[in-house]
Amino acid sequence: SLKREELMQEVQMHMSERRFQHVLGVEETAIALAAKYGASEEKASIAALTHDYAKERPDEEFEMIILRDGYDQDLLNYGNAIWHGLVGASMVQRELGIEDEEILEAIRLHTTGAAKMSLLDKIIYVADYIEPGRNFPGVNEARELALVDLDETVAYETKHTLLHLIEKEQKIYPKTIETYNYWVARKA
Ligand code: DGI
Ligand code: FE
Ligand code: FE
Ligand code: FE
Numbered sequence: 078s079l080k081r082e083e084l085m086q087e088v089q090m091h092m093s094e095r096r097f098q099h100v101l102g103v104e105e106t107a108i109a110l111a112a113k114y115g116a117s118e119e120k121a122s123i124a125a126l127t128h129d130y131a132k133e134r135p136d137e138e139f140e141m142i143i144l145r146d147g148y149d150q151d152l153l154n155y156g157n158a159i160w161h162g163l164v165g166a167s168m169v170q171r172e173l174g175i176e177d178e179e180i181l182e183a184i185r186l187h188t189t190g191a192a193k194m195s196l197l198d199k200i201i202y203v204a205d206y207i208e209p210g211r212n213f214p215g216v217n218e219a220r221e222l223a224l225v226d227l228d229e230t231v232a233y234e235t236k237h238t239l240l241h242l243i244e245k246e247q248k249i250y251p252k253t254i255e256t257y258n259y260w261v262a263r264k265a
Pocket of ligand 4: 099103128129205
């Protein structure tokens with residue numbers, strides 16, 4: 078598969094400069110988390126560089142793939158926010174030649190999380206939330222938490238993302254609820 082430099086170039090060509098800077102921030106953060114928590118820094122780098130690869134694809138392309146490739150058709154009731162990782166991973170595989178299932182799964186889960194997450198899944202989920210370009214209330218608390226407890230950071234991110242979505246009256250994807258039930262509510 079592609080070397081880091083080629084991968085970066087390919088990713089950059091598929092998105093705005095602003096989004097590419099986000100991707101580089103996620104990569105830097107994911108590598109640091111991988112070093113701290115003992116995951117592969119190379120896999121963290123590749124997953125981070127490609128996690129939003131499909132984010133600027135047209136809805137019609139996602140809808141065509143969802144109809145064609147045996148996805149749960151309930152996905153059609155959602156939009157780019159849910160599709161770009163879950164379905165976007167198949168574009169990363171096909172177009173960038175990434176076959177590593179751990180990397181593809183981290184891409185699939187990066188927006189919603191899941192009850193069952195690998196160390197790499199957690200790293201990408203959290204790095205996406207706390208990368209240096211993020212600026213929202215609570216991000217510094219999440220950054221500090223990530224220095225001490227990755228699982229607690231997954232819980233914090235999940236709770237705050239859900240609160241934010243509900244505040245905006247957004248449709249909640251069932252997997253997001255599963256993530257909340259496992260990582261947040263199970264502790265109560
Ligand atoms: O792609 P990014 O902006 O870097 O970040 P992301 O992939 O984590 O999230 C994309 C958006 O998806 C973000 O605004 C939060 C939102 N999101 C997460 N879970 C859900 C959701 N949106 C809806 N409608 N439903 C969800 O369950
Ligand atoms: Fe994303
Ligand atoms: Fe995220
Ligand atoms: Fe992202």
